[in-house]
Amino acid sequence: xxxxxxxxxxxxxxxxxxxxxxxxxxxxxxxxxxxxxxxxxxxxxxxxxxxxxxxxxxxxxxxxxxxxxxxxxxxxxxxxxxxxxxxxxxxxxxxxxxxxxxxxxxxxxxxxxxxxxxxxxxxxxxxxxxxxxxxxxxxxxxxxxxxxxxxxxxxxxxxxxxxxx
Amino acid sequence: xxxxxxxxxxxxxxxxxxxxxxxxxxxxxxxxxxxxxxxxxxxxxxxxxxxxxxxxxxxxxxxxxxxxxxxxxxxxxxxxxxxxxxxxxxxxxxxxxxxxxxxxxxxxxxxxxxxxxxxxxxxxxxxxxxxxxxxxxxxxxxxxxxxxxxxxxxxxxxxxxxxxx
DNA sequence: CAATTTTCGGACAAATTTATCATAAACCGT
DNA sequence: ACGGTTTATGATAAATTTGTCCGAAAATTG
Numbered sequence: 600x601x602x603x604x605x606x607x608x609x610x611x612x613x614x615x616x617x618x619x620x621x622x623x624x625x626x627x628x629x630x631x632x633x634x635x636x637x638x639x640x641x642x643x644x645x646x647x648x649x650x651x652x653x654x655x656x657x658x659x660x661x662x663x664x665x666x667x668x669x670x671x672x673x674x675x676x677x678x679x680x681x682x683x684x685x686x687x688x689x690x691x692x693x694x695x696x697x698x699x700x701x702x703x704x705x706x707x708x709x710x711x712x713x714x715x716x717x718x719x720x721x722x723x724x725x726x727x728x729x730x731x732x733x734x735x736x737x738x739x740x741x742x743x744x745x746x747x748x749x750x751x752x753x754x755x756x757x758x759x760x761x762x763x764x
Numbered sequence: 765x766x767x768x769x770x771x772x773x774x775x776x777x778x779x780x781x782x783x784x785x786x787x788x789x790x791x792x793x794x795x796x797x798x799x800x801x802x803x804x805x806x807x808x809x810x811x812x813x814x815x816x817x818x819x820x821x822x823x824x825x826x827x828x829x830x831x832x833x834x835x836x837x838x839x840x841x842x843x844x845x846x847x848x849x850x851x852x853x854x855x856x857x858x859x860x861x862x863x864x865x866x867x868x869x870x871x872x873x874x875x876x877x878x879x880x881x882x883x884x885x886x887x888x889x890x891x892x893x894x895x896x897x898x899x900x901x902x903x904x905x906x907x908x909x910x911x912x913x914x915x916x917x918x919x920x921x922x923x924x925x926x927x928x929x
Numbered sequence: 930c931a932a933t934t935t936t937c938g939g940a941c942a943a944a945t946t947t948a949t950c951a952t953a954a955a956c957c958g959t
Numbered sequence: 960a961c962g963g964t965t966t967a968t969g970a971t972a973a974a975t976t977t978g979t980c981c982g983a984a985a986a987t988t989g
Contacts, residue, residue: 744874
């Protein structure tokens with residue numbers, strides 16, 4: 600588990616909003632409650648997370664009827680990193696894998712260089728991938744976004760065959 | 765933070781033991797207290813972790829004077845994965861990054877394929893890297909193992925120059 | 930203006946992880 | 960056999976994360 604629950608929920612909600620906005624360009628706000636129910640996220644917990652996201656100006660909110668929340672910027676301008684930074688602290692990317700307090704390039708822990716590669720890749724993803732990238736071609740299924748099956752081992756034609764993972 | 769504190773401490777302690785055993789082949793047991801103090805790990809917490817490690821037969825222990833703990837197998841035969849498995853659950857490698865309960869190759873979350881690569885690499889490391897690999901050429905410094913500076917950007921000759929990270 | 934709907938904020942509760950303690954059990958040297 | 964030393968165990972406490980609740984505050988509608 601790399602991200603906290605809060606971060607996972609935040610990303611889920613932001614994805615939901617982005618995709619919904621794409622298909623309902625006329626409607627401005629979506630209610631937190633609807634997102635929570637669609638994604639089976641505990642409502643009150645999500646409400647708290649949403650507050651963080653608005654404080655960090657990733658969301659705008661409006662009270663009252665027809666109110667709700669909406670992306671504060673376009674999906675192209677919201678990166679995973681922005682979301683993580685709002686709800687988690689991103690210090691796990693600087694923290695030593697095995698917890699050495701002085702794990703630096705000068706006094707690296709034995710796993711330092713191997714792990715550096717991993718961290719670099721993780722950082723690359725969360726820094727570059729935007730909501731727009733993620734909702735592209737993805738579709739809702741049971742309230743959650745499912746990626747197009749055009750990358751993996753098996754693409755299209757998923758009949759009775761193929762094992763599960 | 766990928767691993768739990770407990771897992772970090774466990775790896776630290778196992779590394780310490782392995783290296784110490786290498787340089788003191790005559791002495792059988794090392795005391796938990798000594799490891800805790802050398803690595804600044806809360807003693808009682810480490811003692812708990814050590815119990816898990818002995819239950820999983822990664823360590824053997826002996827009570828009484830001249831007692832303590834020792835590796836149950838040679839460092840070549842102890843992988844990071846073994847240590848993690850003893851103190852954490854390794855389910856975070858199967859868990860979806862953004863927490864979708866149904867994130868499978870058939871209904872992958874939008875980050876699934878990108879993250880798959882990361883997970884594969886993490887698994888590859890913890891599955892293949894052994895204590896023997898890690899202590900090789902590493903040396904103690906303030907009670908902690910420091911890797912040889914022969915990989916990184918800067919090797920040897922680290923005078924007044926070079927920035928920190 | 931009143932009623933309704935929604936977010937906001939603080940306080941609280943539950944669960945998990947991290948850390949501490951006290952005591953028992955095992956061992957060793959004498 | 961005894962006293963000291965060390966791990967083993969179970970109980971407990973503190974800290975953090977996760978989840979819940981309620982009473983506002985703000986906005987819309989009639």
